Amino acid sequence: MDYIEVSIKIEPFSDDNADIVIAQIGELPFESFTAEEPYVKAYIQEKNFSARDLKMLLSAFDGAGIANVTFEYSLVKGQNWNALWESNFSPITVDNLCTVKASFHKNLPKTRYNIIIDPKMAFGTGHHQTTHLMVKNLLKESVREKRVLDMGCGTAILAILAAKMGAQAPVVAIDIDPDAVASAFENAKRNRVAAKISAHEGDASLISGFGKFDLILANINRNIVISDMQSYSNSLASEGVILLSGFYEKDIEMVVKAGESAGLRFVTSDGRDDWAFVRLQKGKNG
Structure with missing residues (x-):
């Protein structure tokens, strides 16, 4: 692409x-x-x-x-993305618990969760800040045996981490970009969780076909997050949680309002270098 x-x-x-x-x-x-x-x-x-x-x-x-x-x-051109990505990607270590690196990064300290990512697309890890925010806050969640969706998965960092944390298989990963889906498959294999991740090409209209999720992850951008919020909510189990990033701190109010309109309540937010993270939750009777 x-x-x-x-x-x-x-x-x-x-x-x-x-x-x-x-x-x-x-x-x-x-x-x-x-x-x-x-x-x-x-x-x-x-x-x-x-x-x-x-x-x-x-x-x-x-x-x-x-x-x-x-x-x-x-x-x-599509074939030039890897060189562009390599020139811009630095390893990410989060709270000494998780390291996201490429195969060409050497001699990095090991953490509890080590994820190796090599992309087939431009935005292999998304924004460094938003990736950090999503990983940091995913690490705080109780994921074991939970049904998890990684929406706009990119290279599937979050899906891979969820699988390594013990999420119920398969973790569903969806992206509109076919290159991202191919990359997600390869990275799942590279991290030995291929049997635990199911990657699919498409948009939010696919979500309903996979039943209810306990945890939805979406590191995309403000406009898509807002437009897809109702789809996320519809596919969220009672008391399920949504972790969102990909937008600025000044956009938090707009994102939270969209969540509330979709039947979700605001729980907490986080930020890093002006980028934002929001945690929303569905009610018991949702």
């Missing part, structure tokens, strides 16, 4: 201005963002990209006195 890499130059650059730009273009189906002065880089499937729509959204900054914003974009 081919992607467009959009480089948005922000002058003057600041974390706040980067957040404003990302929020402004959030209406478009970008799948990942990175911010490194003076640029925000955004990634979107080629088939979903419209330079005209992006230009229109960014025109809101013209004369607004916030920042001068310009952009350029380039095509990144």
Whole structure:
């Protein structure tokens, strides 16, 4: 699958201005963002990209006195993703309990859960901060013998961790990107949990076909999380839990309201470098 890499130059650059730009273009189906002065880089499937729509959204900054914003974009062919990913991915160690690394990372200390990930797609581990948040908070859950769904699984880090933590087999992993599904299969084998994970290509419309889940994991983005919230809730067992990330701390209220509208209650939130995590739960009679 081919992607467009959009480089948005922000002058003057600041974390706040980067957040404003990302929020402004959030209406478009970008799948990942990175911010490194003076640029925000955004990634979107080629088939979903419209330079005209992006230009229109960014025109809101013209004369607004916030920042001068310009952009350029380039095509990144599918076969180039691994090199791009390797250049951007650092190992993640969470609370000395879990390490997520690639096969080319050597001499790292072992933790209780060691996960080796090699991607076949651009966003093998998602945002470093949101991956960290999801892993950190998944480690706090009682997962043993629970039915778990990893929605928007990417390379299946969360599904693999849930399987290693003793979740009921199979942990269901779903992603709209066929490359992600292929990567999930391979990474499950690499981590010796292939028999415990079932990976599928599709969107939230697939969830209902798998029955009820005790725990749903979704590290995606704000717009998708909100639009799919009712589907998540419908497939959640009584007193089931949803762990969400992929959005900013300023979006927490919006995400929580969507959850409440879907019959879920807010339990707690967490944050890391402006990125957010939210835990929601269904009632006993849900």
